[in-house]
Amino acid sequence: MSRIKDDNSVGTRIGMAVTYIVLGIFTVLAIYPLIWLLINSFKTTQEFQLNKLGLPGSVEGYEWTFVNYKDAWVRGKFPILILNSVIYTAVTTVVVILFSFMGSFAFAKIRNRATPAIHGSFVIGLLLTLQSIMVPLYLMVNWVGLYNTRLGVLIPYIGIGMPMGIYLGTEYIKSIPDALVESARIDGATYLRIFRSIIAPMAAPVATTLAILTVTGTWNEFMLINILTSTDNIKSLPVGVQKFAGALATDYGKQFAALVIGLIPMLAFYLVFRKEITKGVAAGAVKG
Amino acid sequence: MSIFSKKKLGAAGEELALATQLKTGGGATARKEQIVSYWLLVLPGFLIYVAVMAFPTVFSIFLSLSDYKGGKLFGGPNPVKLVGFGYYSKMFHDEYFYLALKNNLYIVLVSVFGQIPLGFFMAYILFRGMVRGRDFFQTMIYLPCVISTVVIGILWKAFFAPTGAFTDLVRIFNPTYEAGLSSHPMIKVLFVILWMYTGTYLIIFLANLQKIDVSVIEAAKIDGASEIQALRYIILPALSGVIVTSAILAISGSLKSFDLIYVMTAGGPANRTSVLSLYMYDKAFRGAPNYPMANAISTVMVIISFLLIGLTKLVERKFGGRE
Numbered sequence: 001m002s003r004i005k006d007d008n009s010v011g012t013r014i015g016m017a018v019t020y021i022v023l024g025i026f027t028v029l030a031i032y033p034l035i036w037l038l039i040n041s042f043k044t045t046q047e048f049q050l051n052k053l054g055l056p057g058s059v060e061g062y063e064w065t066f067v068n069y070k071d072a073w074v075r076g077k078f079p080i081l082i083l084n085s086v087i088y089t090a091v092t093t094v095v096v097i098l099f100s101f102m103g104s105f106a107f108a109k110i111r112n113r114a115t116p117a118i119h120g121s122f123v124i125g126l127l128l129t130l131q132s133i134m135v136p137l138y139l140m141v142n143w144v145g146l147y148n149t150r151l152g153v154l155i156p157y158i159g160i161g162m163p164m165g166i167y168l169g170t171e172y173i174k175s176i177p178d179a180l181v182e183s184a185r186i187d188g189a190t191y192l193r194i195f196r197s198i199i200a201p202m203a204a205p206v207a208t209t210l211a212i213l214t215v216t217g218t219w220n221e222f223m224l225i226n227i228l229t230s231t232d233n234i235k236s237l238p239v240g241v242q243k244f245a246g247a248l249a250t251d252y253g254k255q256f257a258a259l260v261i262g263l264i265p266m267l268a269f270y271l272v273f274r275k276e277i278t279k280g281v282a283a284g285a286v287k288g
Numbered sequence: 289m290s291i292f293s294k295k296k297l298g299a300a301g302e303e304l305a306l307a308t309q310l311k312t313g314g315g316a317t318a319r320k321e322q323i324v325s326y327w328l329l330v331l332p333g334f335l336i337y338v339a340v341m342a343f344p345t346v347f348s349i350f351l352s353l354s355d356y357k358g359g360k361l362f363g364g365p366n367p368v369k370l371v372g373f374g375y376y377s378k379m380f381h382d383e384y385f386y387l388a389l390k391n392n393l394y395i396v397l398v399s400v401f402g403q404i405p406l407g408f409f410m411a412y413i414l415f416r417g418m419v420r421g422r423d424f425f426q427t428m429i430y431l432p433c434v435i436s437t438v439v440i441g442i443l444w445k446a447f448f449a450p451t452g453a454f455t456d457l458v459r460i461f462n463p464t465y466e467a468g469l470s471s472h473p474m475i476k477v478l479f480v481i482l483w484m485y486t487g488t489y490l491i492i493f494l495a496n497l498q499k500i501d502v503s504v505i506e507a508a509k510i511d512g513a514s515e516i517q518a519l520r521y522i523i524l525p526a527l528s529g530v531i532v533t534s535a536i537l538a539i540s541g542s543l544k545s546f547d548l549i550y551v552m553t554a555g556g557p558a559n560r561t562s563v564l565s566l567y568m569y570d571k572a573f574r575g576a577p578n579y580p581m582a583n584a585i586s587t588v589m590v591i592i593s594f595l596l597i598g599l600t601k602l603v604e605r606k607f608g609g610r611e
Contacts, residue, residue, distance in 0.1 A: 019417040026410060027428045029483065034431070036453065037443050052453040099333030106329035110322060118334055125341050129544050129593065131565050131586045135572045135579055136344035136351065159340025162333050185318075191325035220436040222547045223565075227573060238438040238547075245442040245551050252446060262439045270434040274427050277434065281488060282495035 034263075041068055041256035048252045068257035072244070076258050077232045081240035082265065085219060087150065088236055092157040093214040097207050099158070100165025101173070105199050107166070108173040109181050110191060119170065125163030130223055138227050148230045156224060161214050168283070172206040173199060212273065212280035219266060237262055352376070352583035375584040384559055385585070388567040391474055395545055395563065396596070398478045399485065399538035404531070406482070407489025412523070414490075415497040416515070426494065430487035437484075441551030444480045473561050477549060484548070485541070489534055496530045497523070532604040539596045543589055564589050 039055060040048055047062040057063040072078070106112070107119045137156055146152030176199065184194045222238045229235050241262040244255040270277060352375060356368045379385050410429065414422050432440065448454045458465045505518050513521070524531075546565040549555065555562035555570070562570075564585060572582035 016417065016419075019413050019419055022413065023410070023417075023419065023425050027425055030429045030432055030487065033443060033447060033483075034435075036447070049451070052456045099336070102329040103333045106326045110326045110329070112323070112326045114326075114330075118330060121342060122334075122337065125337060127540075127594070127597075128341055128345055129540070129586075129590060131544065131546075131568060132348050132590050133341055133344035134568075134586065135582050136347040137340065138572070139579070140339075140344065140347075155336060156340045159336040162337040163341070166333070190321055192328065195329065216434060220438075222436070222438050223550075238436045241436070241442070242438050242551060245438075245445065255442065255446065259439050259443055263435045266434050266436060267431075270431070271427075274430075278426065278430065278491050278495070281430075281433075281491045 037256055037259055040252070041260045042066070043253060044068070045251055045253040048256075068253040069261070072254045072257040072261060075254065076240060076244065076261070078237075078240070078258075078261055080233055081235060081237045084150070084233075084235060085237040085265070088153060088157060088225075089215055089218045091154055092161060092218045093211050095154075095158050096161035096165050096214050097210055100162055100210070101169045101200065101203055101207070102195065103162075103166055104169030104173050105195050106191075107170050108176075109178065109194075109199075119166070122163045122166040126167060128163075130160070134224065134227065137224070141228055147228065148234050150234060153225055153228055153234070153236075156228070157218055157221070160224075161217070164213060165210055168206050168210050169203070172203060176202055208276055209280045209283045212276050213283075215269070216266070216277070216280075219269075237265070348583045349587055351579055352581075352587050354580055356579050358577055358579065371580075375578075375580045376588070379581060379584050379588070384562065384567060385564075387559055388562045388564045391477075391561060392543055392545075392563050394474055394478060395481060395542040396539055398482055399542045400535055402482050403486045404489050404534050404538060406486050407534075408493050408527075408531075410486075410490045411493035411497055412519070414494055426490065430491055432484045433487045437547035438551050440480070440484055441548045444476070445552045448476050473553065473557060477552060477561050480548065480552065481545070489538075492530065492534055492537075493527065496527055500526050528604070532600060535600050536597050539600065540593050543593045543596075 036053075040052070042056045042064045043051065044062065044065060044067065047056065047059055051059045051062075056065070103122075107115050141147050141152045141156070146155070180198055181194055184198060189197075219236075220238060221236070222242075225236050226239050226242070229239065232240060241258055244251075244258040350370075353370050353372060354368050355371045357366060359366070361368050410425075413419070414425060419425070446452050455465065500523065505522055508518050508522060509515075544565065545563055546569070549561060549563055549566055550569070553561040555566045568582045568585040568589070571578045571585065
């Protein structure tokens with residue numbers, strides 16, 4: 001980086017101090033609300049009413065407690081919600097990567113007159129919003145009898161993930177030299193074989209990016225699943241957590257514990273994959 | 289951009305097919321295998337995409353021009369009829385439409401003139417500043433973006449509630465503060481939006497700043513350029529494309545905003561924090577469904593989004609283009 005080591009003037013040092021202070025302020029602003037949430041999840045609702053900013057136990061007669069977590073875990077039906085979220089996210093991610101790379105390979109390496117039209121329709125899909133398909137999708141899912149089923153959630157999720165997958169996949173596979181495909185063709189390999197043994201292994205880096213984008217998008221999706229499901233057995237974590245904002249809104253202790261449970265999986269995922277996530281965000285932003 | 293890439297795609301494919309045909313002797317079986325594999329590879333994803341996105345988009349426009357009231361589309365007791373633009377004109381005469389539109393525009397403004405400059409500023413000091421622990425700062429500031437919007441919304445709702453911590457926090461500075469109905473309820477929503485998404489732009493700008501060759505900046509500095517001049521003549525021009533992309537991202541993201549406001553305020557009090565997507569949601573899913581109206585709203589949203597993106601591109605062509 002541009003560290004000018006020998007420049008040790010007062011100006012530089014003041015500049016550095018200001019930089020640290022500014023960054024420090026932004027960091028505190030970014031994470032203070034989350035820390036506040038975590039701290040308060042260990043207070044009972046009664047203690048929270050008396051003590052909204054301090055640590056648990058700073059009011060006479062109260063102490064740190066896990067009771068909120070126990071209650072929220074049971075009332076929120078978290079085991080089934082987490083299982084559903086895992087199913088939706090895993091299946092959507094695997095299928096989107098597979099289908100979009102299959103299509104991308106065909107668009108990039110197999111000549112066909114239909115390519116401009118089909119590929120173009122996927123590109124338009126990048127600009128479409130969920131709002132414009134929400135009501136029709138709700139009606140269609142009802143007509144085919146998939147309302148409040150896992151399949152009725154998964155099919156829309158896969159379709160919505162396709163444009164980004166096709167976009168990233170086609171760009172990447174185009175950069176793989178044609179000679180690789182051609183020489184395999186001369187050796188008599190079928191296209192499906194080429195996809196399986198040459199393209200798929202080579203596409204791993206962009207598959208990671210796509211996986212990151214699909215996982216974060218699917219896990220946190222709320223708007224669609226909110227209208228496509230009605231029972232806890234089918235809902236995902238975000239829709240399930242939302243219950244704590246309604247009927248249980250004034251039971252702050254439970255609500256905070258539920259929110260912490262709701263954010264832990266994604267937080268863990270982020271801390272493990274933060275390098276890949278930041279790369280994925282930057283890559284996903286090139287669409288436009 | 290898409291047209292260009294399609295052309296390239298076509299040309300490459302043609303060349304390839306020619307080469308393969310020449311070398312494999314152009315057998316009819318190879319040609320047939322090529323067509324069959326093409327469709328085997330393309331169709332699974334394309335069919336789902338058509339069913340879930342392409343068709344519903346067209347269907348939505350159809351619904352917005354119809355009098356559909358639910359139930360069977362054809363053959364039911366009230367078969368659906370096309371009625372033209374009646375619901376559009378009804379929408380344009382509804383004061384709540386303008387209230388929601390105004391709030392959406394506030395969000396667009398906060399995103400474009402708040403998140404982007406702030407994100408750029410932070411990315412810039414992380415890039416240029418001699419700061420240790422850049423990774424740490426980046427990780428922390430981006431953290432709110434990865435958490436489910438629903439969790440964020442409920443968290444801030446509790447924080448800003450009249451009995452919440454916000455009141456106590458303000459009382460530290462102003463002991464006489466009383467939480468009442470705010471005269472500008474949108475301000476809190478806008479604050480949370482700014483808080484939540486600025487990290488995204490930090491990430492985007494930092495990733496692209498790191499592509500700039502630092503030695504160019506160093507050389508300019510040795511030649512006597514100030515930090516401001518380096519920013520003005522080297523860094524900003526190199527980033528003009530990214531800034532436009534970010535603006536497009538911010539605009540389309542702002543028009544889509546739903547989750548956060550849905551859980552934080554549900555549009556209240558008295559629809560004063562409503563946005564277009566919430567207005568649409570209310571028409572379709574709260575009370576008696578008004579599907580044509582809801583689809584008229586979503587169609588107008590798509591048009592507004594395309595117009596704003598077109599405008600951004602136009603501004604870019606006029607003032608930018610120094611990539």
